[in-house]
Amino acid sequence: MLSQQQVDEIAQHLLSAEESAAQVPQIVAAHPSISMDEAYAIQLALIRRRYKDDRVLVGKKVALTNPAVQRVLGVSQPVFGHLMSDMIVPEGEPIRCSSLTQAKIEPEIAFVMRTDLAGPGVTAAHVLAATAGVMPALEIPAARILDWKFAAQDIAADNAFASRVVLGGRLTPIEGLDLRLLGVVLERNGSVVSTGAGAAVMGNPVDVVAWLANKLGQYDLRLKAGDVVLPGALVVAPDVHPGEFYKATFDRLGSVSAIFVE
Numbered sequence: 001m002l003s004q005q006q007v008d009e010i011a012q013h014l015l016s017a018e019e020s021a022a023q024v025p026q027i028v029a030a031h032p033s034i035s036m037d038e039a040y041a042i043q044l045a046l047i048r049r050r051y052k053d054d055r056v057l058v059g060k061k062v063a064l065t066n067p068a069v070q071r072v073l074g075v076s077q078p079v080f081g082h083l084m085s086d087m088i089v090p091e092g093e094p095i096r097c098s099s100l101t102q103a104k105i106e107p108e109i110a111f112v113m114r115t116d117l118a119g120p121g122v123t124a125a126h127v128l129a130a131t132a133g134v135m136p137a138l139e140i141p142a143a144r145i146l147d148w149k150f151a152a153q154d155i156a157a158d159n160a161f162a163s164r165v166v167l168g169g170r171l172t173p174i175e176g177l178d179l180r181l182l183g184v185v186l187e188r189n190g191s192v193v194s195t196g197a198g199a200a201v202m203g204n205p206v207d208v209v210a211w212l213a214n215k216l217g218q219y220d221l222r223l224k225a226g227d228v229v230l231p232g233a234l235v236v237a238p239d240v241h242p243g244e245f246y247k248a249t250f251d252r253l254g255s256v257s258a259i260f261v262e
Contacts, residue, residue: 065232081160119217
């Protein structure tokens with residue numbers, strides 16, 4: 001088992017890597033027997049260190065919910081992370097690639113919570129009742145782990161690679177929407193890169209949010225009213241580079257875009 005000192009040292013190491021846009025070796029390489037509980041302990045220690053100035057928690061994310069993404073990355077279970085206020089980028093504001101490490105881009109259906117939601121025992125029905133609406137979103141994850149080669153414990157420790165999020169300008173009530181069938185088209189510089197639908201994430205984004213609420217409950221955490229929740233990528237995430245403009249257009253939700261500079 002990791003000592004508290006080791007947990008704190010790894011958390012600080014990951015934070016320093018994030019702040020300097022650096023890469024670090026796999027945590028599991030140095031600690032082969034690390035458990036998911038220990039990995040989440042590192043994540044929570046990392047989040048505590050991110051609190052400063054006006055940084056506050058604004059939501060949660062779930063990574064590795066798309067089976068295609070799981071196959072590409074060689075993992076088999078979802079992982080949650082925390083979203084903080086300084087990760088939210090206004091649409092139209094350029095995103096600097098030099099401030100990120102191994103950045104990718106993912107179109108997602110963002111949930112906004114109407115009420116608190118805490119596990120255990122959360123079902124899809126509870127999620128629907130607790131959701132104020134959904135928004136188009138582009139998540140830009142950035143992996144501090146070297147060369148995107150990681151175990152689930154690595155991504156859990158590194159806050160599920162949370163880095164930047166761009167939210168669309170419209171909140172759509174969830175009533176009457178079947179998110180399984182809601183499609184998205186991702187374009188890069190005006191050309192279609194990929195297409196997908198809500199069913200790509202564990203069959204239904206609503207089920208992902210239920211999984212998240214129940215998983216958070218194991219760590220005495222909860223979703224809170226007003227939280228933004230990202231349930232995972234609807235397509236395999238491409239790498240991003242300076243000079244690229246991405247636009248994701250969602251059925252019935254509208255669109256959201258991001259521009260990248262050096």
